[in-house]
Structure formats: structure tokens, C-alpha cells
Amino acid sequence: LTRPQVISIAYPLHNQQRHCSSAQMSRRRVGFCLSDKKRRQINLVAFAELCASHSVEVVEIDLSQPLESQGPFAVIVHKLSDVIVKAEYDSQSQQLLDNFQGYVSTHPHTVLLDPLPAMSQLLDRFASYRIMSQLQNSLRDWRISSPPYLEISTSDLSVIQQDVESKGLSFPLICKTRVAHGSCSHDMSLIFSMAGLSEAHPPCVLQSFVNHGAVLHKVFVVGEDHFTVERPSLKNFPPGPYERKTIFFNSHQVSKPESCSHLTALDEKVPRLPPPSGEAMVALVRELRAELGMALFGVDVIVNINTHTLTIIDINIFPGHWAILHFHLSLTDTLIQNDLQSSKSLYSAIFASMLHFHSYSISCSLSSSLPHQPHISVPLFQAMRECLSSSPPSSVTLSQYWTTRNWKSPRQHVLLLPLHPRLTSEL
């Protein structure tokens, strides 16, 4: 077996670490500010232990305490969506956010992934759909669009019906809450007629449903890099309007890797469309990054079965759990490109280690669960399947290629482990 080239990222780091000045040493602290769920997903506690062996301190930021005494931070990685949404109506959350922003403003050398104002706009579908809509102009040559939509702020049915008509929105319509974060934000409905609009509760958006053969392309963006996976998605519906009961659903029932719903089973046999072209995806990601001013986000794309137009339906903050493997290495590149030369080795070390750590946990899961035990967890199995079906990733960097390749031959992960004696001994 060929030694995966990603290992070469790790070696020079150790050399550079030996020559670190005390100024650099003081910058070896990375703050994470994530929900309990996300922290568990990336196993931050175990990861912090691993980093410590590389002289890198991982700190879980306590927002309720002054940040000054918890820093200085070279980087802060956060997903403060909950706090940002709550700050709209809760003064305590607003205070936490102000303190956080205050720290960031007075520490311009701390790299914040991502800036709060940029994130906030994605938490509001009114704002993010405007961005998606504007993007159509610059991406027209790539035949990239977003469905027509309407912002609904009234519960006056006749006003909604008039707006739908005057805007020329075609049924079925998909109704999504204005707030794009939190469990309720994934509750949606499919409305098939003018009468059905009585079930659109403001504030929400009504977006034209686009038939796309029940395939969703989820693009994860990490700085300069991106990669794409396919997910299940809603099936095709005949163009409306027509009499049919509104369908209520939760987006996580239809578009998670493990989703298995009658709403995603096509009623008819249709030829599978080719995936979006790599060039178009590159153009899309480039425009979005510039427009959003963010490094960590996801964009959901479908392909219109009639026109073959790439259609953007959603933009998300911070890649989901599945992105984590790719995230660590890609983030390193992002930081390097930002000219953070002095921090280069630090970030490379952190994220190469993170990758190794995850490789370790995954290879253990794989070797213990496959092929001997039928009780492999559904999410893990689906995640593997998702990865296997996403080859080659649309933006193939060395690290991404490596990751994908190694998922196909999980045993190769073990080859990485001698780099970490502690992990090897655990094996």
C-alpha cells in the first residue's frame, strides 16, 4: 500500500515546532465555541488531548466568562447560531454576543471563523434568499439560478394569494420558516393550491418547488476548498395548482444521509441526471465566498430535471458533521492562504492531528463493525455510503482525494497511526 501523501504535512511541523519563538508559543491556543451536540460530534475533549501532545492548547470558550482571561486566541472556531438567534429577544444572549464581538474587535490578529454579521445573514431566510437571488445575475453564464420566492410577513390570505399571483410563482410551493436555525426551522410544507396558502404561517418564505429527480447535491465549502456529496431529496411532483392536501415534513426526514421517507421515493422511473459540472460548482463557490465573506458554509444545490439548470435552494452555516474530516485539512490551507505564515505550522499541526484523530476513530469503528457485525450504526454506514458515492469530489485537492480514497480502503487508515504513539498503543 502506498503511504498516503498527507503524512508529509505532519513531518515538517514537528521541526518547526522546535524552533518556535516564545511569541509564537503564546499564540498556540485555539478556542472552540460550539454547541454540546457539535462538541460531542467532533469529540473535542479527546481531540484536545491529542493537540496537547503537539503543544497546542484547545480551549472550550466559556462565553459567560471574560474572553480576555481565556485567551489570547490564535483562532476561534465557532457556531454561535443559537446565541445569535436568541439575542433577537433575549438580553442575556445579546450581552454574550456583545462580549464576544468586543473581544474579536480588540484582537484583530485573532482569526474568527466566521464573522458574526456574515453568519447572521444566513440565519434569516429573507436575507439569504436575497443573496441567492442576486447571485443569479453573476452566475447566469453557468446556468445557475435559484427558485422564485416570496417573503411572507402577513397572515392575510388574500394578500398572500395576490402576491403569489403577481410574482408568478408556480405551484407546488415549498414553505419554510424565516428563521433558518433551530429544530423548528426544519419544519416545512408543500402547498399545492391557492387555498392551501392558508397554511403558510408568517414569517416564512414561499419558494417554487423545482422537480429534481430526488437528488440533492450538498456542497461543503471550507475556505478555498469545497467538496460535494449526494443526498436523498424530495421526489418530483406534477406542476400545479391542483387540489391536494398540504404535505408537512421535516427537512431532516428527507435529506439526511440516512433519510428514508416515502417523500423521497420517485413515483416514476426517470433517467438519472449527470451531477453538476465541476467548473460550475467552482464558479458558484467562488461567487458565494466573495458575497458572503465566509469560509465555512454549505450550499444545497439541485438540478432542474426539465432545464438542467443548477438551482441553489439553501445556504447553511458551518459544514455539518460529515464535513469534519475534510474540514480539518482544508482549514489549514485557508489559514495559510490568509498569509498567516507564523501560524502556518501550528494550524497544520492542529488540523493534521484532527484528521488523524478522526481517521483513528473511524478506522476503529470500521474494523470493529465491518464486516463481522451486522449492527453497524445507520449514520456511520450511511456516511460511508455517501462518501463512496461521491467520488471523485468536485474539487479534488490532495487531502480530499486522500480522504476519499482511504474511506474506500479503510484499513489504510491504520498506516497513519504510528505517527501518534499514544494512539498506536491504544490500538
Ligand SMILES: Nc1ncnc2c1ncn2[C@@H]1O[C@H](COP(=O)(O)OP(=O)(O)OP(=O)(O)O)[C@@H](O)[C@H]1O
Ligand atoms: N425549491 C425547492 N425545490 C425542490 N425541493 C426543495 C426546494 N427547497 C427545498 N427542497 C427540498 O427540501 C429539503 C429541505 O430544504 P432546505 O435545504 O431548504 O431545508 P433546511 O432545513 O434548511 O436544510 P438543512 O438541513 O441543510 O439546514 C431539500 O433537501 C430538498 O429536498
Ligand SMILES: O=P(O)(O)O[C@H]1[C@H](OP(=O)(O)O)[C@@H](OP(=O)(O)O)[C@@H](O)[C@@H](O)[C@@H]1OP(=O)(O)O
Ligand atoms: O451543525 P448543527 O449541529 O447545528 O446542525 C446542522 C446540521 O449538521 P449535523 O446534523 O451534522 O449536526 C446540518 O446537517 P447537514 O448539512 O449534514 O444535512 C444542517 O441540517 C444544518 O442546517 C444544521 O444546522 P442548524 O440548521 O441547526 O443551524
